[in-house]
Amino acid sequence: MPRIKCLLSYDGTNYAGFQFQPNQRTVQGEIEKALTTFHKGTWTRIHASGRTDAGVHARGQVFHFDTAFNVPDENWKRALNTLLPDDLHIQHAEHVSEDFHARYSAVEKEYHYFIRTGIYDVFKRNYTHHIAYPLDLGAVREACGRLLGTHDFTTFSSAKSTAKGSCVRTLHEVSFLEQGDTLEFIFRGNGFLYNMVRIIIGVLLDIGKGKFEPGIIDEMLEKKDRQIHRKTAPPQGLHLWKVSYPDNLLK
Amino acid sequence: MPRIKCLLSYDGTNYAGFQFQPNQRTVQGEIEKALTTFHKGTWTRIHASGRTDAGVHARGQVFHFDTAFNVPDENWKRALNTLLPDDLHIQHAEHVSEDFHARYSAVEKEYHYFIRTGIYDVFKRNYTHHIAYPLDLGAVREACGRLLGTHDFTTFSSAKSTAKGSCVRTLHEVSFLEQGDTLEFIFRGNGFLYNMVRIIIGVLLDIGKGKFEPGIIDEMLEKKDRQIHRKTAPPQGLHLWKVSYPDNLLK
Incomplete structure (x- = not known):
């Protein structure tokens, strides 16, 4: 068929x-x-x-x-x-x-998450997360680097998740672009746990605010505990951008 | 008070x-x-x-x-x-x-109307009018020029309008910008009749399609008849951009 x-x-x-x-x-x-x-x-x-x-x-x-x-x-x-x-x-x-x-068959997924720091814009409210405080982008960038590579992301998955199996995932890209007053975060990896991107964004925002040092990322990865961080960034900033497959399956 | x-x-x-x-x-x-x-x-x-x-x-x-x-x-x-x-x-x-x-007290109003000609984009559907046909932009530009200045815009007002009084208005700007696959029309004038911008866009699209020559604008202005053109471009492309007031009233 x-x-x-x-x-x-x-x-x-x-x-x-x-x-x-x-x-x-x-x-x-x-x-x-x-x-x-x-x-x-x-x-x-x-x-x-x-x-x-x-x-x-x-x-x-x-x-x-x-x-x-x-x-x-x-x-x-x-x-x-x-x-x-x-x-x-x-x-x-x-x-x-x-x-x-x-x-x-999916071998890689890419998510983008949009954050706006400027004046509130009614036309972007459903597609970006608007924040009213400034971010230390140097600290956020350092934290992004610490997420790269293969880790057990248990701490960055939803406590609501009932999924079994390994929480080890590999992130190939964790970065962001600044475009005017918009930050476009890019996450590319071989798989993502439930709410993983939104929980990561929640932590990155806390780091950008100065509430945590970038090193908190390593501690959180180490602890493998779903209960540590309960802030999940809102859904409207998140966009499933691309799903990649092996070339030989596509023709 | x-x-x-x-x-x-x-x-x-x-x-x-x-x-x-x-x-x-x-x-x-x-x-x-x-x-x-x-x-x-x-x-x-x-x-x-x-x-x-x-x-x-x-x-x-x-x-x-x-x-x-x-x-x-x-x-x-x-x-x-x-x-x-x-x-x-x-x-x-x-x-x-x-x-x-x-x-x-308003002395000038500015409206923008957005038209997209490329691939349908779900994220722009509520803010632009998407068309699936190509436009002769040279003809559209010529038609824009014919709308400039002071005219009786009766033909370009809604047949549903019950407004009395003069339909003479002055347009100071009728132009458009091309940005990728988006056309951003700009209308600036001392006043606008009910549905006037959306009816003008309807005529400009017919001219861009080659259904009419740009000279139809002069004929329509001349006829002063609300019944001639019944195509009103959809609302979602229209944005009230700016309203201007005399400086002495503002402080």
Whole structure:
């Protein structure tokens, strides 16, 4: 049966998150509804690279589904976008081999987190986290460097998480760009724990405020304790930017 | 009684427009509710430079109100922003003389209208008008030039308008900037009729598509007939940018 991979962007503002929940507006729910309409009532399940929480956005979420229909790539894109609400958009659709799985084949993910420090801007409120205090960017930069590489990130995962298995992840990039009064943080790694980026941002902001020294990062990594830090930066600053797959799975 | 002038920005997406309507979420309604709370239940009416329709935004709307309270400028701003929802923001508040009136004292208004011609972007859907066809920008530029100056703009006003009085207005600027795949139109003039900018954009898009020659502008101005052109560009591209007042009224 043909397998279709889709590249998806969404404005998460008006969603209760990615994952299907009954009686809630979810990204998965809207897409499965559109696919079911397209398949004349046959329910079609999608598999995404991972979930995102309520209010979190995506520029490059990836999902796949299997279909009995024989439709050219470009038509999939057009047909689905016609059926989807205007805050979801399929940027690209293509046939992939049955070895491809949006979640299990992913080798790298990239998240961006936007923080604004200037005058409050109503037009950015849903897409950035606005803070009213100045940050010591030198300290934040040093802390970013300490997060790079392979660590057990237990301390940086949600106490609500029920996931089992290893909390060891490798971060290939932890950096930020300054653009006017906006800081764009970039996190790239082989995987992320639940709420990991938002918890890291919470710690980085405390370091930027001078509440902690950058060395706190090493202590937190060492302690492997979910209860230490309970500040999770708000969802609207977080954007799932890109999911990468091995080249051989894509054609 | 002290008179306070406020500079206001708002994301119009979730409003039924500026003007108060019972049982609707309006900009005026939210601000008067906040002012009434601040005045311990005494209803306080505001007067704006003009209305905006549902979905239209403002970077620089101006309103004034009279108050029996004696509060420094900076405190007005802080107190009101605390009471207002997050899609409304007072950028500036100041005491003005009783000769100042947000509507009647205005000498110039500026609107910007944003059009996107590239790939659909979910994050811009509420703030720009996305079109899927190419535009002949040379023709659009020529048409802009024909709108400059003093004309009777009856043809460019809404057939729904019940306003009486002259439809003669002077446009001091009609231009556009190209920024990547975004066109930012700028309209600056001594006044605008109801729906005038959105109707002009509708005509400019038809000219850009090649449906009309730029000379249609002169014919339309000549005819003074509200029924000729019925295409009104959608509200979300429109932003009330700035309202200007004589210097002597401001201090």
